[in-house]
Amino acid sequence: MNTWRARLLPPALAIVFSAVLCSAVLLISGANPISTLLEMVAQVGRGTTLVDIINTAGAYYLVAIAAAIGFQMNLLNIGIEGQYRLAACVAAIVGASVSLPFGLHALLVVVVGAATGAIYVGIAAVLKVYRGVSEVISTIMLNTLALGLVSYLVTNFGVMSGNNQSTGLIPESGRVPGIPLGGYGTVFGLVLLSVLVGVGYAVLINRTRFGFELKASGLSPTAAVAGGVNSKKMVLSALLLSGAIAGLAGLPEILGRDHTFTITFPTGYGFAGLAIALLGRNHPLGVAFGALLWSFLDKSSLTLDNIGVPQEIVTIVQGTIVLSVVVAYELVRRRELAREQSKVGEELGTAAEPAATADGGEKA
Template identity: 55%
Template sequence: MKKFDKERVLLAVAGPVIALAVAFALSAIVLIASGKNPVEPFALMFEQAGFSDIQVLIINQASMYYIAALAVAIGFRMNLFNIGVDGQYQLAAMMAAIVGAHMNLPAALQIPLLLLTAVFTGAFWSGIAGVLKVTRGVSEVVATIMLNAIATSVIGYLWLPTVFGVKVGNNNTTGEMHSSGWVPGIDMGEAGEIYGLVILAVLLGIGYWVVLNRTRFGFDLRASGASESAAAASGVSPKRMVLTAMLLSGALAGLAGLPILMGDTHTYSLNFPTGIGFLGIGIALLGRNSPVGIAFAALLWAWLDKASPELDFHGYDKEIAVIMQGLIVLSVVVSYEAVREWGLRRQQRRVGAELAAGHVLGADNNTTKEVAGR
């Protein structure tokens, strides 16, 4: 049995490694094509990863990527494509910021209140797409894309000074949150502060694994993703599962913006990071929807983000990092499918070979006779 486990690890690692190698190679080709040194930018970026202040930035950024990618991944696990994580986390962060600016409870209540606000806002927003899919058959891809656009408009509306907005210079904000809703960071001295909610990201990753792999609900969800028809025949109600998964995905998405909101900015302004939901899609893909894989992928993405500005100081364009992210996503899609098929075939062949050799679990006389007869 050990052999098959090793096999699984090999297969799990082969996909990302091939994808990354291909992406690095292609990026190097882009650099050569533009007449630049193909190696030095990478060397510079690797060097950046060694600095402790950059490391703190990477971890902080990765925590948000991680939560967003988990939200996408939970949809992927049952063949739902929640492309609306972007709208969900922005709206949720804004609602949390508004509640945080207008309510002032003791920290022990305020912080859970803000988390729940974000969770419910995100779930509400994705739930609209879920209800539409279940009742009217609207594709969740279309619905969530539309909801992203609507979320942007809703945010613009809430920013109006007559609603919840507070103008600070040219910037739209929601006003500063009461300090009871601030989550203290982990002080790293010179290097800066790691957001307190990085711990939340870790806990969410553990929870994601436990729910999916160790609960009945998780089994039903994975079964639905693997084969909708088999899941239905096994007793899963497909509609209820779609709705539940959509709500869970949105709930997770709602938390994605909170590490920076509650740990640093304390207000939802024009400077609030956007696009994390879309990056989360690529990260979830690269991480193969597994909590550990996504952690690595999120760190990689954050590293590309935070190490690339240095390139500008050395005559390179920092956009090389963005090109690289794009290439990674492309190669990931191709290499995973290839590795998956290869792995499946390889296993079928090995099972065939093992059976032919008589290695049957609980082999009895019957089996040996059959093999001898060939």
């Protein structure tokens, strides 16, 4: 029970706090918080909003799992943003330049995306292991470099599509069919890849030696090394796996809808993934909830202008969730620690009483 309380209470407190704060902001601005929330919920049933939420949540889930793998070892892979964009670009170029049978073509694109993400974050991993360079600094710098690489690749290996520069079109054999939901739109077929990644992550972390060593290294690197864990190998493995999963995040849109990579390809997934992983406590189900919540806030906010409420209120909600979840985790951690210390003290006090009685009996 204590474990579940420690996992569920912090994100719940963070969401409640952000809701209260945003309600206060809405009231000050003259808007009704309840009607605003009802309007956002109602928007889910309009047009393709529901499908858009599912599709975006799939991408959010992948980048959040990529971040969670790093968090398990206290590694901050801030470069997820650059990794998924560069991987999507390279995968789209390869997908448009080859001709393979249906299925194998899409599989190649997926493998190239994962490999590109892993190779790119590998630069930061090598610098971390062999030169002691902080992965935070190196991945931030690699984000900026990725933007330049993407522009170069699209410019030199792409074509003009109207007023937009893009890579070539991936042929039919390389596309992944979607799942139609009637008038609500079509769910990307590769959203199922997010589910598979989540299952694989859960098994890896909870059922394998690698997962045990990963968590042990994060909890106490010194103890893990003393227990025979190769710290350099774990850092390399964790970052490479994180980059590989990040490299998959842009592929549902590439293979399911756009079939090409453009300069205007969606941005911000990587930074959102860090917040979602934090909100979900690196747990596969918690991260799934966080991805759906984040996507809901993004997509349902499009209707707020219709009722005179600025869409920026959603940014306030997301920002306060990130800030308050950090505070909530620390408060709950301290409370649980105090509870455990109190429990130990009570047990020691109870154990001391019989000893005193026994001594008294012997003296009598």
